[in-house]
Amino acid sequence: MGERKKPTLAVFKFASCDGCQLSLLDCEDELLAVAAEVEIANFLEASRAVAKGPYDLTLVEGSITTPHDAERIHQIRRVSKTLVAIGACATAGGVQALRNTGDVSDFAKIVYASPQYIETLGKSTPIVDHVFVDFELRGCPVRKEQLVGLLGAWLNGRALEVSSASVCLECKRRGTPCVMVAAGTPCLGPVTHAGCGALCPSFRRGCYGCFGPMESPNTASLAAVWTSLGATGPDLVRAFRSFNAGAEPFRRESEVHEQR
Amino acid sequence: METAPPGIRYVLGDPGLPRLIEAVRGAGYRVAGPKVRDGALCYEELDPAEALPRGIRDEQGPGRYRLKSGHDASLFAQAVGPQSWKRYLSPPEQRLFVARKDGSGLRIEPEAADASRWAFVGVRPCDLAAIRLRDKVFLDGASADPAYRAVRKGILVVAVQCTAPAGTCFCLSMGTGPRAAGGFDLLLTEIGEGGPLLVEAGTSEGEAILRTVPRSEAAPGDLAEAERRMERAERSMGRSLETAGLAELLLRRSESPRWEEIAGRCLACGNCTMACPTCFCTTVEDISDLTGSTAERWRRWDSCFTLAFSYIHGGSVRRAVPARYRQWMTHKLATWTAQFGESGCVGCGRCITWCPAGIDLTEEARALREADGAAPSPRT
Amino acid sequence: MTLAAPEAGKGAAAAPPPARDPMSPxxxxxxxxxxxxxxxxxxxxxxxxxxxxxxxxxxxxxxxxxxxxxxxxxxxxxxxxxxxxxxxxxxxxxxxxxxxxxxxxxxxxxxxxxxGTAWPVESSEGSDVVFVAGGIGLAPLRPALTQLLSRRERYGRVVLLYGARTPEDILFRKTLREWRADFDLEIHVTVDRATRDWRGNVGVVTSLIPRVPFEPGHTVAMICGPEVMIRYTVMELERRGVGPDRIHVSLERNMKCAVGFCGHCQLGPHFVCKDGPVFPYEKVAALLNQREV
Amino acid sequence: METLEPLLAEHPFVRGMNQSQIETIAGCASNARFETGQYLFREGEEANQFYILRKGRIAIEAASPTRDPIVIHTYGDGEILGWSWLVPPYRWRFSGKALELTRVLMLDGKCLRGKCERDHDLGYELLKRFADILASRLDAARLQLIDMYDKGGRR
Amino acid sequence: MSSVREPGRKTRSLRVEALARVEGEGGLSIKIRDGKVTEALLRIFEPPRFFEAFLRGRQYTEAPDLTARICGICPVAYQMSAVHAMEAACGQGVPPEIRSLRRLLYCGEWIESHVLHVAMLHAPDFLGYESALHMARDHPEVVTKSLALKKAGNAIVTRVGGREIHPVNVRVGGFYRAPSKAELAPLVPALQEGRGHAQELLDLVAGFTFPDFEADTEFVALRHPTDYPLNEGRIVSSRGLDIPVSDYESHFAEEHVRHSNALHSRLKGRGHYFVGPLARYSLNFDRLPGSIQDAARKAGLGPVCRNPFRSIVVRMVETLWAIDEALRILASYEPPEPSSVPVPPRAATGSACTEAPRGILYHRYRIAADGTIEDARIVPPTSQNLATIEDDLKAFVAKRLDLPSEALGWQCEQAVRNYDPCISCATHFLTVTVDRD
Missing domain, CATH: 2.40.30.10 (Translation factors)
Structure with missing residues (x-):
């Protein structure tokens, strides 16, 4: 049986928790189908078989936090036909971008006995700050359905439909009564990028923004709503400064409340 | 739905409603009605053993909704909840068809309609109007939507007149409530705190069901009580909207600075459009399996507040939020009339209550009117 | 294969009735x-x-x-x-x-x-007809021209003004040649950017309008192209004295359902999918000149 | 000498002018004919006339050191060509070349400038008409700049 | 992998550039001089992420969500250690219903993580494949059933926690919303079916050939008065340690070691120790129900297992146990009402240790009266095992010096995978200079 040449897939990791690439292994129902359609050419977490590039599709997890990684991402870009950044680290710098608000050596001193050995950059930055990125999948972590959707779209030449509207649309479709309106629970849903399926409100908690800012986030208006619900300035700083602290609209809004 | 002659009004005694629902179920319907979930009254399927919640009252204001319980044993002493019956008539997510490739050929299998016949219990007059408006969109034009038609033709509407409007209600202004004018199979009016319900049939099917439950003909006192309650409801509307010349006003004020001002508060989150019982916009997504041999198209509720909504090759038409809010409000209150012969707003107040930023459509209309130089209309 | 008979003799924008299940291809x-x-x-x-x-x-x-x-x-x-x-x-x-x-x-x-709606080919009988096409906009106009030319004698002067980006972007070259050769049809093609071998007109399509012969008072114009082009074309036509009631334009908006269910293509009160794409200019004039409608 | 007044009078350009104004202008007019490929004027030359195209086609070109001249616009029957005579320093911005045998009415700009200085009513009438021409040129140039068929072109 | 023989000297260097099928990224380098293993290093490429520093100034309620991001493989473990530590600080316990739901959630992670390791990461070594996906060509059943079993574990985490990775439902004091019985009901058939798969997988791995290798390292695990340990218990060891979790830091310390710029955890005055399934199993065999003990015996295990290669068998025994425990909890599940208890903050320090799939995970927080976190310390299992892994490697390589480099390299990789190291977790405290040349 002549085997047609399958497109190659590579997965690379930068500073991250591994969760986004693990999402691929969590696609239990689709994993073997994926393996049948693509050649997994570089996916260390899954296989010790490593093929050299160029790769047809490269998924990049994690943010750039070291000088070495800032070099490595360029190498990866060079051998990747299509490069997709997956997850909050790769698209916004991730939780480790919390360092961006302060002096990284202060953080290092808290954690490490010998901080002089730490080789790290002052800021944690998304992949797109370093190389051209063909597509971004948001989320901390990405939703595995979107990952499978991405592969399906890519294999078939379809434009991947990822709504950049608010979480509220998903929440309302799901039929969850708004936690902010019905319970007074502060929620970042109205300024947060859809994609999670409005998970947190379905568990009666406010969205904490793990998919980052939506397409036209009115963070100032939402901050005013939060304030009316009793949130303080520090609450707002912390709310906008979590897993997408490095995303510009969230960073700006957090700074507004830091100054007050 | 066949309209029955103006019916005799009856009184159902206390366990009357469960008996009525049982009869509805007996006629082959799945029953959906109000249920308390996550702090709100949601319209969900009722189990046979399940009773409607009693003694629940609601407090509604811009961006605020709270349920209070334990007042009395009333069944319907609240206004509408966050959801509307559009969940059933136009599901939030719906597969339209499956496409299969065989060789170079293509087979399209339209989604088979769900055979369920639904009975909606507790439909408020504003929502009756909303269903009528949806019919105009999906049934009455040159084309009819097969999926909508399939659900719509099977529903039985057990409506209830509103005796306790909420702070965001303005159905009186829109001429849709609190009295029900039609579009129901059965119509209830609560005439005591957890006690008797006045009931009348609006269709022969409703009448047939009514005939099977214990009932007594309403006494003049019952009718007077119902009337007293309806009058009280009309007096206790939380909001009002001056509709005279409103459509022209909105079109005239399309460049008003007020739109910018609203956009300062508007989150462009789309909650208003999702909560609105008449908003009908949808988008579709085409998906496939990894090999591309089987594909599906899904239809989902969409919102004119998203950038993708007005996307044409090269960019979105309504990029700025003022334009998006203007589109929504102008469509609802002005251009809808040109499209479908009446306003797209039924005065249910959901867009006000469920706007996290508490933007009040009636207030914005008033502000636009004031800026237009017209005399400010009195507030209720 | 069954073929329903085309409806004849309908007025402007006559369109066949829609399909029964409009949602399935x-x-x-x-x-x-x-x-x-x-x-x-x-x-x-x-x-x-x-x-x-x-x-x-x-x-x-x-x-x-x-x-x-x-x-x-x-x-x-x-x-x-x-x-x-x-x-x-x-x-x-x-x-x-x-x-x-x-x-x-x-x-x-x-x-x-x-x-959607149709070009007013039949109701334009007896008039001069000016077609103005820009870019790929020639494609939606071709059926109207074909239909008109099959009954050429019923019309006065017929002019096609066609603008393309470059000579390489000119569509339907063969059809244009045939029309030129076989019919009493004045065709002017212009390009925004000339290339070396191009011997034809250079300049935006609107600049052709002042120089072509038609009787403005008895002319029907049908325009299809980018919205910017449409606006300037209408302006030029109005300068020549063609009334807005005799100008027809084909518009583009986001379309998902094509039958007025999905709401995406709304332009003011119009659903471009079912009230358009061809509109009498009068109906949409105000909307085309407003931002982000 | 044969007067060109009747030829001029039927052109829309002079519509609304009085007879004496038309005659005055006609006094500055002459007939000219250009063969295919012949230049009417060249970039940088003194601009002392404008043209009313009677029949033919003219291309406006910009010279380029490394390639053939770039054609910016073409003009046809009935169109007015040339406004450089009106604006100091009275030099042609571009070159004009006949694309086919072209007949024109050539109007002497120096002559007209003098007449306009003496007769401001005539000057105003001429200026209004050229303002319109200049505006059209600007519109056309802007539309070309937009490159409207490139993005947002309809399907 | 590369091997360098330096001419004239009997020195041999072995490098595994990037370890595959482990969580996170690291390499391995081994130096052999004159027939002796002089160095066995796990090299960590993962950059530091400063979690303990970021935690300062956050609210005590945020710790579960923030620390989950240390590791995408075992976020539940981080959430569990975080909430228990905060509850300890605030002096507030949770009712048994909430405890049960937490155990259920944790079982989900155990099943998911263990099966991921056993079937996807570890088994291919024994069967000679580059990956589970390669293995699937010859053993489709094994992979398919393993995926189904893994899915059943993930389904628990999803139903209870909201999603597999970084669940959203865990909070200090309990859960944001207790799932309804109807929501959890579909888990039961999947687990029942999964139990069969788990037994088959256990049978399969029990039949693998294991190198004869044992190390006499001190085992450390939690021990609970009645249950197999998950969320609570005392810290005990195979050499008699028996302390409350609050005493952790007086017995355990992180030390600098000469050959590494990583911090290695040690038992003060006693040296390396070992956490994880082998330790947990060997110290708590008597806490396993009889049926699981039987299954373990049938799989060739005694009550104590010291061969790290056999950890794959122990993981499957633990998986079986987690399935049974989950089914037991589900059988009597009633949604806790309320779904969480109030845990008002106070100025205090609290610590907790829970059994992550890879071993004990220690959290300690000092919080202010308003709930602001002032100081945090997190010790993940992999950091506690690093020194042991390196020591075991030395001993392992010493017996296999005559193997060609390629084969020895792969065997070393396999040996590392025995420990299921989670480098993502480890790095949050490791001092790292990136060295990939």
Missing amino acids: TPWRVCRAFRETDDTFTLELIPEPGREVRPFAAGQFNMLYLPGIGEVPISISGDPAYPHTLVHTTRAVGAVTKKMAAIRRGDSVGVRGPF
């Missing part, structure tokens, strides 16, 4: 597929055996569907007299049209339609 076969220019191509579709063929009117569009890829509205550019061959010419710009550009003879394409 019907498979058609590609009988010809070819490149027109660098980024445009034409698909000719024929029905599967036994399938109903619905008549279409000049100016109407179909939704063309590639399974798992998506669906796009594309005007019909073929001859309304031969509805059993659907001709679609389009530009490869998005994922769907790019994939469509690679389609070959024998492949299947899903078709929903025809949808």
Whole structure:
């Protein structure tokens, strides 16, 4: 049986928790189908078989936090036909971008006995700050359905439909009564990028923004709503400064409340 | 739905409603009605053993909704909840068809309609109007939507007149409530705190069901009580909207600075459009399996507040939020009339209550009117 | 194959009744597929055996569907007299049209339609007719020209003004040649950017309007092209004295359902999919001059 | 000498002018004919006339050191060509070349400038008409700049 | 992998550039001089992420969500240690219903993580494949059933926690919303079916050939008065340690070691120790129900297992146990009402240790009266095992010096995978200079 040449897939990791690439292994129902359609050419977490590039599709997890990684991402870009950044680290710098608000050596001193050995950059930055990125999948972590959707779209030449509207649309479709309106629970849903399926409100908690800012986030208006619900300035700083602290609209809004 | 002659009004005694629902179920319907979930009254399927919640009252204001319980044993002493019956008539997510490739050929299998016949219990007059408006969109034009038609033709509407409007209600202004004018199979009016319900049939099917439950003909006192309650409801509307010349006003004020001002508060989150019982916009997504041999198209509720909504090759038409809010409000209150012969707003107040930023459509209309130089209309 | 008779003798914007299940595509076969220019191509579709063929009117569009890829509205550019061959010419710009550009003879394409309003070809009888096309906008006008030319004697002067970006972008060269040779039709083609070998006109299509002969008081204009072009074309036509009630334009908005259910294509009170795409200019004039409507 | 006044009078350009104004202008007019490829004027030359195209086609070109001249616009029957005579320093911005045998009415700009200085009513009438021409040129140039068929072109 | 023989000297260097099928990224380098293993290093490429520093100034309620991001493989473990530590600080316990639901959630992670390791990461070594996907060509059943079993574990985490990775439902004091019985009901058939798969997988791995290798390292695990340990218990060791979790830091310390710029955890005055399934199993065999003990015996295990290669068998025994425990909890599940208890903050320090799939995970927080976190310390299992892994490697390589480099390299990789190291977790405290040349 002549085997047609399958497109190659590579997965690379930068500073991250591994969760986004693990999402691929969590696609239990689709994993073997994926393996049948693509050649997994570089996916260390899954296989010790490593093929050299160029790769047809490269998924990049994690943010750039070291000088070495800032070099490595360029190498990866060079051998990747299509490069997709997956997850909050790769698209916004991730939780480790919390360092961006302060002096990284202060953080290092808290954690490490010998901080002089730490080789790290002052800021944690998304992949797109370093190389051209063909597509971004948001989320901390990405939703595995979107990952499978991405592969399906890519294999078939379809434009991947990822709504950049608010979480509220998903929440309302799901039929969850708004936690902010019905319970007074502060929620970042109205300024947060859809994609999670409005998970947190379905568990009666406010969205904490793990998919980052939506397409036209009115963070100032939402901050005013939060304030009316009793949130303080520090609450707002912390709310906008979590897993997408490095995303510009969230960073700006957090700074507004830091100054007050 | 066949309209029955103006019916005799009856009184159902206390366990009357469960008996009525049982009869509805007996006629082959799945029953959906109000249920308390996550702090709100949601319209969900009722189990046979399940009773409607009693003694629940609601407090509604811009961006605020709270349920209070334990007042009395009333069944319907609240206004509408966050959801509307559009969940059933136009599901939030719906597969339209499956496409299969065989060789170079293509087979399209339209989604088979769900055979369920639904009975909606507790439909408020504003929502009756909303269903009528949806019919105009999906049934009455040159084309009819097969999926909508399939659900719509099977529903039985057990409506209830509103005796306790909420702070965001303005159905009186829109001429849709609190009295029900039609579009129901059965119509209830609560005439005591957890006690008797006045009931009348609006269709022969409703009448047939009514005939099977214990009932007594309403006494003049019952009718007077119902009337007293309806009058009280009309007096206790939380909001009002001056509709005279409103459509022209909105079109005239399309460049008003007020739109910018609203956009300062508007989150462009789309909650208003999702909560609105008449908003009908949808988008579709085409998906496939990894090999591309089987594909599906899904239809989902969409919102004119998203950038993708007005996307044409090269960019979105309504990029700025003022334009998006203007589109929504102008469509609802002005251009809808040109499209479908009446306003797209039924005065249910959901867009006000469920706007996290508490933007009040009636207030914005008033502000636009004031800026237009017209005399400010009195507030209720 | 059953063929419903085309409805004859209808007035302006007469369009056949819509399909019963407007939401599900019907498979058609590609009988010809070819490149027109660098980024445009034409698909000719024929029905599967036994399938109903619905008549279409000049100016109407179909939704063309590639399974798992998506669906796009594309005007019909073929001859309304031969509805059993659907001709679609389009530009490869998005994922769907790019994939469509690679389609070959024998492949299947899903078709929903025809949808929308038509050019006022019949009601323009007795008048001078000016067609103004920009870019790919010639495709939706071709059926109107074809239909008009089949009854050429019923019209006064007929002019086609066609603007393209460069000489390489000129569509339907063969058709244009034939029309020039065989019919009493004045054709002016102009390009925004000339290349070395181009001997024709240079300049935007609107600049042709002052120099062509037609009687403004008795002229019907049909315009199709980018919205910017439409606005300036209307301005030039009005300068020449063509009344806005005699100008017709074809508009583009986001379309998903094509029958007024999805709401995307709204332009003020109009659903471009069912109240358009062809509009009397009067109806949309105010809207086209407003921002972000 | 044969007067060109009747030829001029039927052109829309002079519509609304009084007879004496038309005659005054006609006094500055002459007939000219250009063969295919012949230049009417060249970039940088003194601009002392404008043209009313009676029949033919003219291309406006910009010279380029490394390639053939770039054609910016073409003009046809009935169109007015040339406004450089009106604006100091009275030099042609571009070159004009006949694309086919072209007949024109050539109007002497120096002559007209003098007449306009003496007769401001005539000057105003001429200026209004040229303002319109200049505006059209600007519109056309802007539309070309937009490159409207490139993005947002319809399907 | 590369091997360098330096001419004239009997020195041999072995490098595994990037370890595959482990969580996170690291390499391995081994130096052999004159027939002796002089160095066995796990090299960590993962950059530091400063979690303990970021935690300062955050609210005590945020710790579960923030620390989950240390590791995408075992986020539940981080959430569990975080909430228990905060509850300890605030002096507030949770009712048994909430405890049960937490155990259920944790079982989900155990099943998911263990099966991921056993079937996807570890088994291919024994069967000679590059990956589970390669293995699937010859053993489709094994992979398919393993995926189904893994899915059943993930389904628990999803139903209870909201999603597999970084669940959203865990909070200090309990859960944001207790799932309804109807929501959890579909878990039961999947687990029942999964139990069969788990037994088959256990049978399969029990039949693998294991190198004869044992190390006499001190085992450390939690021990609970009645249950197999998950969320609570005392810290005990195979050499008699028996302390409350609050005493952790007086017995355990992180030390600098000469050959590494990583911090290695040690038992003060006693040296390396070992956490994880082998330790947990060997110290708590008597806490396993009889049926699981039987299954373990049938799989060839005694009550104590010291061969790290056999950890794959122990993981499957633990998986079986987690399935049974989950089914037991589900059988009597009633949604806790309320779904969480109030845990008002106070100025205090609290610590907790829970059994992550890879071993004990220690959290300690000092919080202010308003709930602001002032100081945080997190010790993940992999950091506690690093020194042991390196020591075991030395011993392992010493017996296999005559193997060609390629084969020895792969065997070393396999040996590392025995420990299921989670480098993502480890790095949050490791001092790292990136060295990939």
